[in-house]
Amino acid sequence: MALRLRPACVTDLPSIYRGEQDYIRRWEPGHEEAWRLQLERHLTCWVENFDRLTVAIIEEQFAGYCLWTPEQDCAELCTINVSEAYRRRGIGQALVDAYAVAARQHGFTCLRLSVRPDNPARLLYERAGFVCVGSGANDYLRYESQG
Ligand SMILES: CC(C)(COP(=O)(O)OP(=O)(O)OC[C@H]1O[C@@H](n2cnc3c(N)ncnc32)[C@H](O)[C@@H]1OP(=O)(O)O)[C@@H](O)C(=O)NCCC(=O)NCCS
Numbered sequence: 001m002a003l004r005l006r007p008a009c010v011t012d013l014p015s016i017y018r019g020e021q022d023y024i025r026r027w028e029p030g031h032e033e034a035w036r037l038q039l040e041r042h043l044t045c046w047v048e049n050f051d052r053l054t055v056a057i058i059e060e061q062f063a064g065y066c067l068w069t070p071e072q073d074c075a076e077l078c079t080i081n082v083s084e085a086y087r088r089r090g091i092g093q094a095l096v097d098a099y100a101v102a103a104r105q106h107g108f109t110c111l112r113l114s115v116r117p118d119n120p121a122r123l124l125y126e127r128a129g130f131v132c133v134g135s136g137a138n139d140y141l142r143y144e145s146q147g
Pocket residue numbers: 023079080081082083086087088089090091092093094114115116119120121123124125127
């Protein structure tokens with residue numbers, strides 16, 4: 001399996017949109033309508049942070065993405081998604097590693113993210129060195145990694 005990570009391009013946006021929609025439907029179905037109403041805001045965020053949006057490609061197929069943004073003195077992982085057919089092959093780990101490297105290259109020593117307590121993505125983050133530091137909005141767990 002030849003995995004390639006590259007910066008996002010505008011033609012990735014439909015796949016990213018579908019990934020975000022799949023996440024909402026799987027994990028926050030009650031929020032889908034609100035998410036859709038905020039679509040313009042989400043799109044603006046993706047485009048404004050295009051240089052922090054990384055895409056995973058396997059054999060020329062779109063396989064996943066992640067996006068981070070600067071939030072005060074931390075680099076926050078806003079979203080990460082691997083297409084279902086490609087999960088548990090290390091792509092999520094590769095995307096988290098790429099985010100950590102890019103954030104540190106931009107001078108951030110604090111990396112942070114939020115995750116639902118029942119989302120096994122927690123295990124991915126813990127394996128990557130993130131530590132739970134409490135809970136925040138909607139009881140999402142807050143994780144940080146320093147270094
Ligand atoms: C979370 C997600 C990005 C993980 O992507 P992935 O490519 O499957 O992750 P990896 O293969 O790199 O997993 C690395 C490690 O994380 C842990 N892990 C990842 N997914 C897991 C799962 N569903 N159950 C248990 N452990 C899991 C495991 O330790 C795994 O190592 P292993 O496969 O050797 O056991 C993917 O499941 C996804 O897109 N989920 C939907 C979107 C989402 O929930 N994003 C997170 C929002 S906070």
